[in-house]
Amino acid sequence: MIEGPATGFWGTAAGFGADLNLTVELIMGLALIAGAFLARAKRYAAHGACMTAVLLLNLVPIAVVMFPSFDGLVLPRLTSHLRKRYYAVAAFHGVLGSAAELLGLYVLLVAGTNLLPEAWRFKRWKLWMRLELALWMVVLLSGIGTYIVWYTPLLRR
């Protein structure tokens, strides 16, 4: 057995880090949906705690797994290789994912703190939060797509 990075557990070509990242992101996606149901049930404190936890915890896989991978494998050749699906799907996921995380943090600042001045705060809560949830789901799907393109040769052929 060759010593190297640990292999993954989903039975694809991915390493342990990528598989763990996918698993964590799927759980986070489910947690966001659960959080939305908490809001519908008017359990706003639990809703806020759930959404805040997901948003902040998501910074860890971004910093540890996704950004280093994007920086090392995609960014150096992005401009010349954007037509290849390997780069295109990752770029799409990266751009939308960054937007979702930033929008989520903005919503969190407006909804959970008084840090932002009044002019920067939105009033239509449901619209912004639903937009964020929809965007997050698109990002999650594009993340699954990225995983398939990057790590599953049989599914891609």
Add this chain to the structure above:
Amino acid sequence: MKRYIQKVLLCAGLLGVFASAAMIHGSQVAQAGEEKNASASITIDNFSFTPKEITVAAGTTITWVNHDDVPHTVVSPDKKFRSKALDTDDQFSFTFTDAGTYNYFCSVHPMMTGKIIVK
């Protein structure tokens, strides 16, 4: 005059023999040099290294060529060699000067492994 011609012919013959010997020796040296700088190639296709295991002589340069449409790397776990991310048709070469067994893997897809045996 006849002796003079004989001496000239003898010298020419000797020169011819020396020249032939030198050419043969040079050819052998060149062949030995070629053997010393032997090369082999390993292809990366469908998420695997082919051949997965290869035995070569010391001094052999091995070139990995990625034929997949996704990037791969060639990394020695003991840090003896490490390629950058190889995109489609990119190559990475490394010369194995010391005898031994060299394992390697793709850092993006760790299930992709291979072995070089240098004798």
